[in-house]
Amino acid sequence: MAVTNVQEPALQHLLEHARQAAQNSYSPYSHFRVGAALKLNSGEVVTGANVENVSYGLTICAERSALVRAVALFGPDIRIQAVAVANLNDAPSPPCGACRQVLAEFIEPEAPVLFSAADGLRCMPFSDLLPLAFDMKLK
Numbered sequence: 001m002a003v004t005n006v007q008e009p010a011l012q013h014l015l016e017h018a019r020q021a022a023q024n025s026y027s028p029y030s031h032f033r034v035g036a037a038l039k040l041n042s043g044e045v046v047t048g049a050n051v052e053n054v055s056y057g058l059t060i061c062a063e064r065s066a067l068v069r070a071v072a073l074f075g076p077d078i079r080i081q082a083v084a085v086a087n088l089n090d091a092p093s094p095p096c097g098a099c100r101q102v103l104a105e106f107i108e109p110e111a112p113v114l115f116s117a118a119d120g121l122r123c124m125p126f127s128d129l130l131p132l133a134f135d136m137k138l139k
């Protein structure tokens with residue numbers, strides 16, 4: 001799914017999954033409720049939500065929560081074809097740097113990533129979000 005038009009029905013559908021997932025956010029410290037939805041090469045959609053911890057640095061972002069769920073459910077060969085991130089706070093929430101690096105391991109470079117930015121919904125290919133991702137080329 002190499003489309004980067006935010007109006008694309010498949011992306012809007014994925015965004016709705018992300019919004020639903022944000023309802024399950026555990027965020028008693030920031031009150032920032034985030035959901036992520038990953039479309040896999042198999043066609044499956046896997047969602048995640050941010051899970052905070054009283055030891056703040058142990059918090060898991062919605063994107064990584066979705067990713068580890070996807071691998072746990074479907075195995076290490078998954079490939080991510082599209083990502084949507086939503087928050088219930090009506091705020092910008094592009095994926096953080098740590099999530100970009102973790103996603104890089106399993107995502108197609110041209111996969112569209114949909115998220116809200118300061119100027120509204122945005123969609124861009126993953127490779128534009130994280131050019132030059134660290135990779136040891138061991139695979």
Ligand code: THU
Pocket residue numbers: 027030032034049050051052059060061062063093094095096099
């Ligand atoms: N958060 C995410 O879930 N995804 C991101 O890409 C950035 C931040 C969460 C972590 C924390 O629970 C809350 O948003 C505020 O930083």
